[in-house]
Amino acid sequence: MCDTINNIINIVGKEVVRTVIGLVGVFIVVLGNAIMLTWTERKVAGHIQRRIGPKEVGPFGLLQSFADSVKLLGKELLTPANVEKPLYYLAPTLIFVPVLVTFVVIPFDGFLQVKDINTGILVILAFSSLTVLSILIGGWGSDNKYSLIGAVRSVAQNIAYEIPLLLSLLPIIFMANSFSLRDVVEAQKGLWFVVYQPIAFLIFFIASVAETNRTPFDLPEAESELVAGFHTEYSGMRFSLFFLAEYTNMFIVSAIAVTFFLGGYQGPILPGVVWFFMKTYLLVFVLLWFRWTFPRVRFDQLLNFSWKILIPVSFLNLLVTGGILKL
């Protein structure tokens, strides 16, 4: 058995085996996370509204997400008559690519990282902005006015909030002196960057809520105005891919926030992975908490907030950080 494995490793090379195993692990994390989060979201929503949420399927309703996914898998894949077929089919698949790629560079622990790319942060930012492309494609291809409005809103919103997102990460890169995510985490050995950069953290978190299209910035979906926004015309498994991507995106922005501001996998006593997931899920809980507290903002408020407040403040923050570091 061992010989066979060694032979395989010798033939295809260590790097390939490592990447394949890593990708399998990433898939497991993505699916497990989505299944966990759908349940958590409903439980948190329930308790905030002082009811108990799902409880019938399995203990504490833990198997509810499995029941839901089986139902969604069993549903017919409806394709409306006038859709732009290639775009319509491409969108749900495309939304999953950036999600998987971003996972590759996130350091879950000192050694637990699929690949440490020395421009890791650029990879994350470049690929996470691909999400908006698939939303645009899906909304455009659906031949539905609600989908189109949702998609157009999403584009405007993502462009507006990508800028403060980037600008709030730049001071961290200044301070860590590296684009690699592992170096950023290692630079936080003494004090977490959130202590040095509270404003950047705040801006990053607000912008990432907008990037993941979560309430109070869920204008692309806006179920009370736009039916379901860009995924109005999607059903069955295609819809659940959008859903899965949303929950994975929540995990990713929280993981990036943890990596950049909250010390990543660092923490006393417990192993790094445990610390990483604990911090990440704490932030995810905050995202859920936001969703069940805040009402949706109006579209002009949304854009004004980004262009008039977040971007100037993050520029100022960058300037001050640069000045202090130079001194």
Added chain:
Amino acid sequence: MRVVADIIKGAYSLIVGMGVTIRAFFSPVVTCQYPRETVNISPRFRCHTKLVGDPENPDRTKCIVCGMCERNCPSHSIKKVEGEKKEGEKKKTATSYILDFTTCSQCGICVESCPVDALEFSDDYNPVGLKREDFHYDLVKEYEKRKKAV
């Protein structure tokens, strides 16, 4: 300056809102898990009427078959209030009392008009049936069933 004040005020209001929801998150649940548990019916709850048993003789109800309820019912929902005089007893004993619950509006005039207080509202709040006749209750039979169950 006004912008800064607005931001601080807005941020404060957001924090207050989050305080409200997190307090709700940790406070006990207020819903009742219906098929698993039921709420207590309040004593004034009005469902269909039922006949009250005679405390001296539990075999019969308090009803003396005077027909006041039948006469006073505004929707004519009470029919066939009939009874017979049993040997050794001064009052009549009800043998049939049909309440058509489909037309009853739970106004309570029958309960009020009963001279011997033989009627009261039951707390059977979830009667179900597949046809109209399922809601034509014979209250005497219903009383006997209740008596057996005790």
